Amino acid sequence: MEKSNLNTTNPNHYIYETKHLKISILGGIRFNNLEALRVTLGIQKLKSEQVLRQNIDLYNDTSIEKLTRKVAERLEIGTTIVRRDLDQLTNELETYRLQEVEQQGKLYEKQVKVLTEKEVRAAQAFLKADNLINRTQELIGQSGVIGEETNRLLMYLIFTSRKTNNPLHCISLGSSGAGKTHLQSKVAELIPEEDKIEMTVLSANAFYYFNRTELQNKLILIEDLDGAESVLYPLRELQSKKKITKTLVHKDQKGVTKTIHLTVEGPVSVSGCTTQESIYEDNSNRSFLLYIDESELQDEKIMLYQRAISAGQINHEEEHQARELLKNAQRLLKVITVRNPFAMHLTLPQSVFKPRRTNAHYLQFIEAITFYKQYQKFHHIDKETGEEYIETSIEDIQEANELIKEVLLRKSDSLTGACRNHLENLKDYLKKQNQTQFTNSEIRRNLRVKETTLRRYNNQLLLENYIKKVQNKTTKSYAYEITNPDEYQDLKAMIDKALQDCMVQIQLANEPTTNHSKVARSKPTKSIS
Template structure:
């Protein structure tokens, strides 16, 4: 007797022997191994008799016996033949189901790529190179991330922190169409695929149904935080407590209701994009806030890149190679303890809001840079515990200061990011026009802003005493005037002074005065331009 299961179409499994043809319509469910519910179609080979169709559980003897008698009567064939055929089909379907479950489990397992010796040596050589951050930034740019020189490197280092116990998080802020999602996606592609999870939308309980270890030490990329509001609480718990637990009621095989615990462990590195800074304040407090460059210069860079794509000048194969190379450098980074011997001498500017969390972010970011430089740092061992560790250097602190200057400046600003961008654009316009006063309509037309948006900005600016209203007698239109054009520059100078003074104090007490790093020169050149 030739026994065979035709499974080319999983929705129509066909088993055929010398006498009968049995078709499982709709396939079999993989979950619930204690039952085998099927919809069967049984017909005689080479017969004009109509087939028998029925829905039953092959593990239910009562249903099975009734079905066998029904088939014997309709097809006019012995019950023993039908019984034997159904028994063979049941055994074949059991094996088929177990095989599919195993295949499904293998598919869900993360695919870890094993590097060959040449790839390891090439990645190690790069991580040992001088001016590592500068060279990394150049490769990020060549891989397809246009402009955003500071933001892209900042995001890359934060994603690198996923291998540590104290992970960092980032929220990208900017108006619609500025490329928040694109930047996050392109930098995310530089992280190995098995170590990142990209999510478009999230339901309220979505995080609780991941595997217990499925998210551990991974980067979670949320395309739009605006569509994930209901899932933000468990997300915050994963960020802070590195573990979430949910209890649900479920029934066992005996029909008894039992309490079941859903546990998902972290830590995780979370990145998300939004246009609404205040709505996600609780999440923003746990994260670095990255404000995208909305300048005309950045617009021109992106448009020029789009033109190059259209004209066929972009080598996408080379970009893919660079992405894979940076992924390989990430793969060879190994978890190791980082100690900062200068931590007690580092202070934040007093102007920073929420200094407790910001101070922790600042110290952890310095350690993340040291972690990235692990192939250039001497391995040391604790004399008491024997723990292996590497130490932060002055270069790490200097590079962190350069990258975090804008972040700390925004953390010290009482205005929202969008309102600050409006005010700085307003200052630029007034300076170019050599004006002191302006009307709301004039600025709306120049900056192409909706009226309600400008009202919201002016309310913030009035509350902060950064603009004043000039009432004109006999005229319905009021004029406005800035109260302090240099307030942002003064705040920036204050933060820069505090960071530089800390570094100089450490340098004086440890090593001779050193020359500026290439990263510092690059940043200052960009700022000046």
């Protein structure tokens, strides 16, 4: 066999030489479509200026035959030589491409960290410690996440649910510059690199070209949902059905048209940020809505932290250690079934909108807390199925209720988050001023709200009957008045009472009896060495 040489020094101009021909591959080759090998060739005899240029798929045998005859005729060379050289070129390019694809895969592959014995012991001790949820809250704060105590813990537990069979999802909502993306990225730093995929902009078919199981139990982070509008539908399907399928028409090497199916499997946990709550309603229905704290107190916390960084008063090593401990704890969590023996006693407040989905979210969040505390649970074995599982405790439900109150409150509110925040600020202002009525100019001046924004808020509040127009009898001018200043507190009280009633029902109910016919044995969590 004649010695051949493929020179790929210039990525846009490969050179392939044999004893008889010099072949240039103009523009190189594509690495993202292994089903075809489409190239632009420049073919010439050695020491000849005459060049034949042709665009061709080297995997198309019919096209190769035509090109062979064309080259042989144009360059006055035998067809056997031309066909042999083209076959050798195809083999060389194919080998080179496979090597490059494999190399690129290694470069982009996120290596799974192997924990040392010391790291395993530290993570296990953390997961087995009492008050795990409170200790997690403290560590999140030590890792550099400032304020947002409820949101950050909710987000961390939602991210943890990626390892369960029914992951949760969240959307961070707030005005521009409020810190939505910052909170998401800081909490995401507490998740192992191999378990998350961060995205900024996605094309319409982006999700369909992942490997079949590449997204399984992964956390997908989208910086801004505005940059992912084209994939919102497949994203919703991936959240709901846990897999997506795309059907394509493809021609094989012989030119025969076939239908192929691209399937990508979940489940996945999805987190995104946006300022436009109403636009992404379909996605919001599948997610926990986390409203960013835009209070002056939170502003002061952040600015104080920024000053401390500038003054060199932040211990970055301590922050790093906190992050690593939480990431290592995540690595030790194993997939296991969670059963909630108290589920039949858990009911949602009647005020909650879309109760079917919200009820599922509520139960899944309780399961996420139980899953996170798996090192503190007995592992039961179902005798009939052989399935290993852990059970939810009353303490898990109490912790879930404390964290989810704000979520249920927002799910029960007919106003958007931004409009609700404005209304509560408005109530506080009127209370401080000891007045019941207000005008647009007064609110724009004192609460620093843009005219167009204020008009939008007023329209929604009037439509929902939260405010009403009143006329001054003396000046005949119009002002606004809040119809019920206590409505939000009443809604909070209703939700608190509903959750408390659930706990009372659980306490009054008989202790769940173990079904000895189904449960073979119980065992504590095994240590991971």
